Amino acid sequence: MKYSYFLSLSHGVLFSLAIACPGIGETLEEAWKIGLETDHLLKAATENTIASQAELDATKGGRLPTLNIGVGYSILDNEPTALAGNGQLVTADDQALSYQAMVSLPLYTHFQLSSLIDSATSNLEASKFAEQTANQKVKLKIAEGYVAVLLRSQQTEVAISQKQSLAAHAADVQNLHDEGMVPVNDLLAAKVALANARQVHLQVQNQLDIAKAAYNRLLNRGLGYEVTLQAIPPTFPEIDLDNFSKDALKNRPELAALSEQVDALLLQADAAKAANGPKVMVTSGYGYRENSHQLHEGVWQATVMASWDIFDGNVSKNKGLALQARSRSVSEQRQELETLILLQVRQAWLDMEESRKRITVTKETLDQAEENLKVTRNRYKEGIGTNTEVLDAESLRTVNYVSYDKASNDAVLAAIRLRYASGSL
Numbered sequence: 127m128k129y130s131y132f133l134s135l136s137h138g139v140l141f142s143l144a145i146a147c148p149g150i151g152e153t154l155e156e157a158w159k160i161g162l163e164t165d166h167l168l169k170a171a172t173e174n175t176i177a178s179q180a181e182l183d184a185t186k187g188g189r190l191p192t193l194n195i196g197v198g199y200s201i202l203d204n205e206p207t208a209l210a211g212n213g214q215l216v217t218a219d220d221q222a223l224s225y226q227a228m229v230s231l232p233l234y235t236h237f238q239l240s241s242l243i244d245s246a247t248s249n250l251e252a253s254k255f256a257e258q259t260a261n262q263k264v265k266l267k268i269a270e271g272y273v274a275v276l277l278r279s280q281q282t283e284v285a286i287s288q289k290q291s292l293a294a295h296a297a298d299v300q301n302l303h304d305e306g307m308v309p310v311n312d313l314l315a316a317k318v319a320l321a322n323a324r325q326v327h328l329q330v331q332n333q334l335d336i337a338k339a340a341y342n343r344l345l346n347r348g349l350g351y352e353v354t355l356q357a358i359p360p361t362f363p364e365i366d367l368d369n370f371s372k373d374a375l376k377n378r379p380e381l382a383a384l385s386e387q388v389d390a391l392l393l394q395a396d397a398a399k400a401a402n403g404p405k406v407m408v409t410s411g412y413g414y415r416e417n418s419h420q421l422h423e424g425v426w427q428a429t430v431m432a433s434w435d436i437f438d439g440n441v442s443k444n445k446g447l448a449l450q451a452r453s454r455s456v457s458e459q460r461q462e463l464e465t466l467i468l469l470q471v472r473q474a475w476l477d478m479e480e481s482r483k484r485i486t487v488t489k490e491t492l493d494q495a496e497e498n499l500k501v502t503r504n505r506y507k508e509g510i511g512t513n514t515e516v517l518d519a520e521s522l523r524t525v526n527y528v529s530y531d532k533a534s535n536d537a538v539l540a541a542i543r544l545r546y547a548s549g550s551l
Contacts (some may be wrong), residue, residue, distance in 0.1 A: 236403030377549030
């Protein structure tokens, strides 16, 4: 009896040791570090940020002078000839080498270039916020996988404890049956309960293996990699729901990314409308064309050119209107996301509070379930209780441990989800 009772406590002892010994197993912080270095979606977000930076640099390059160098060799079927009075005058050779080097610089673009640069800057900021979003999503996925392994591990310990406790009870019933003190029905019921406990153990062990494989995939490791994780004691923040909600609207990178996208689209609209505004450009360079009939074959030149597309069929105007409409669309999406984020915060908060209450309730019943099993087994041995009462007491004890583990891990996960929802993960 002492042996079986000790086994029934093994799950709680192991859980307590895992919390008390910080050096046992992989920690969540270590898992985050590994996952953030290997996650493909996060790497993709990082590459998008690099691309946005390159696009900004390319747009800024539009303010710099451009240098063009060209060279060519032409062959004509006849020498170019002009009429000169009653005669003819050859003006160029039928074969000629030419080359040029020209520098161009925009002096005024009606704010088109500056708007494009500001738009690219906003897109870069949006990409950085998207990278932060990916970072937090990866951490949340890893945390969910981590807690799933913890829960399955604890459920496996409960299943082992139940199997061992029922095995000890079946041995007691066998001894009592051999002495003719209990009917065969009690023995059969005890053996059936033990068989069911063995099946449950196999099922939860399989679920544990699956949870470990899913967790290893998140860390880009071999699916069969053996992991031992450090348990996370549930903690409850003291900040109230209103403050979490305010922090979420201020800190969530998704909202900041959408705000930057709105700004980028509005600036692109300004650039589109500026396309048919006045422009001023200066060009300068040297050109050479081989010509034996020309006094100066090489020429230096400088040109200041002003242009203004007075009417372009409303192309620029409509492009600007389209971009403004897209910016309003993104703004509406942002407002919708705000409501979803507030709902996420509230849900995580309520889940955490529910888990806190469940922990209190289930923790109070653990010792009672253990004592109930002990008393019921003693009553059965003394012949004043039934085998059904013993099996029910064991089932009740198991359910209480499962409920306690579920509540504890739900609380841990709810706290992590609350941090994610408020943008502080």
